[in-house]
Amino acid sequence: MMGERCESSRGEREVMGTPERSKNSQIANSIAKFEDSPVFSFLNNLSPIKPVKPMHISQTINPLSFSSLPSVFSSPHLASLRESRFLRRHSLSDPSKPEFSSDDGSKVDPSMGVTMNLDEHKESNPDANCKKVGEPPYVCSKLVVEFAETLSCEMDIVGSGLSGLESKQVAEYACTSSAFVENHRSVNMSETKAEVLGNTIGNCWDSLIADSSDLFIFESPKAKACNESVDPATAFYRSIRNAIQNVQSFGAAACGERGNAAENMPSQPEEGIGMIENMPLQNFSGVCRGMKRRSLVFEMAGGHRKNMEDGSARDSPLLLTNSDGNASLDKQIARTKTGSDCSGLLPGIGLHLNALAATHESSTSGRLLIGSSSSAHFPPPTTSQDLLSSYLLESGVDTFESLLLEDHSRGSGYIANEDINPSSPKKRRRKSVQGGDGESCKRCSCKKSKCLKLYCECFAAGVYCVEPCACIDCFNKSVHEEIVLTTRKQIESRNPLAFAPKVMRTSDSVSEIIGDDFANTPASARHKRGCNCKKSGCLKKYCECYQGGVGCSINCRCEGCKNAFGRKDGSCASAEHEDVEDENDTTEKAALDSYKASIHDELDQRKRPPRAYVPPSSSYSGFGNSSLAFPPPAPKWRPHLEGGDEMPHFLAGGGGGGSPNRKRVTPPQTLTGPRSSRKLVLQSIPLFPSLASNQ
């Protein structure tokens, strides 16, 4: 089987017929050389797509991301890898963070990574006993091993997208990387080189993610170009291959490669970096996002676990007094604090790419994202491609399928909801929300809800409140994690869709929103439950439909609807340039113009870091947080989860009737209407049964 596998690999490379052939040949040799590696064997025995039970780690890591499902395509070893590898990797973005413990109690070294803090490593890594702590060779191999193992881990995640030959080849490359490490454990390497190697590995990985993420967005320029000749899975596989090759090559050099590789390697770190920059992967710049965001969730996980284990959360100050008559809430808090209600913590089903984000937020502002892939504040994308790429990563695409299932609603939703025109007095609020530091975070002003109700935008959005919030008696903070989780669970128990996106779209690419022609406003999208406006005429942001940039539908119970994006009677305003019933309705047009202006303003602000939104309710994100090609949501808009207007059966079952208000949550029946000709974009529909039932 091995031989056959390798044959396939070589065959594939030949088919590709690229200049990489020689490199590939070397890799192939490496594969043959180390094909009996235990790791190799293990990988080979793994099925690319292997359903597994929800992992414990995801339950403790990111409990708030209820919606985020565990990767059902992950391999059994994934959990451990995630905990150990990603936690370490995470430290790359925040080396200052104190070490935290993994589930098994072993210390996870936060210094492992680019910083290569050998001292800390010495103290925290018991495994280092096998070699003298801080010994260069150990560091060198450790890094590569981590990379290789992490890659293997990733392979499982993308396994569903890579099938057959490709997945096998990817596994082989990952294996080769591991084999390489095994072959260089005893090699000496200077600390400087080790550091460069660490950076190399990190860059390779980030590049891999960043590079391949574009490929997942089929409409991205890169993907399109790629699709002309190769499918995304293949492209991704190639990226992986390149990344591994780069690591292997440079690692060999940095370690003073005993073999031939060293001859081609730069002797100075600077040269090494230069070499890296000239690697096949052209996406090195600003690509630290991927891995770092990936690591974030694990960091959070670590933090969460730590909190739970040491009971720090319970020790946090409690607000048990009922200062405002909110007895139930206080009771809830009390119960949670006493731990009597903690068993109900929803399992965090953090998927691999889910729950990214927030590195900056958490590290700079102390704000942690509750959801899985929340607001991340990374260097502003400078190009649309970057934007798409970064957003893809930040949006927490959980599965390859999700990536394939396009969802554009988010973009428009975001645009629709975000008023970030700093020059507009009326946008002052949003301006403050956006923050002047580029941090697009929510800032609530809750006074009585303790930020534990959906009234609170932060809470509803799945993010912790931050300092800039003007809230009072806020419990939506990481120190009150358990309370937050329990409350969330409680709310979801009443209404499973409470944290689900409110606006659903049937199609309408973002381009229609951000393009030159605003006439293509996403009227095909509809507010899930519909609004209930009485006085605003659905022309103000009081109206969730309007705020979401969608027209009203039959589900709405609004009165005097004048929604510029489409009225509930089926007519569409000027936004559609069709079926305009009242050409003289200047009010609607004015509203629409205002809306468009806000969108333009939004676009002008696109230099800001994209804001990945993490559906608080992860049970959805896990299935359908399929991202779109655009940044984040806004105050009240939430990424939709279900495919189109269809919610997962398991949710629809108890969800529809579970609404506390008994409000309709059933899919609108007139979604298409005059725009029925629009394509229906498949969205992330659960490909597997609800894992919630497995908890």
Place this chain on the structure above:
DNA sequence: GAGTTTGAAACT
């Protein structure tokens, strides 16, 4: 910035 309006969320 304070006060008002509004409609969703929560409660009964």
Place this chain on the structure above:
DNA sequence: CAGTTTCAAACTC
């Protein structure tokens, strides 16, 4: 399930 209350965002001045 409907009516009412509570709440905080949106809006106005």
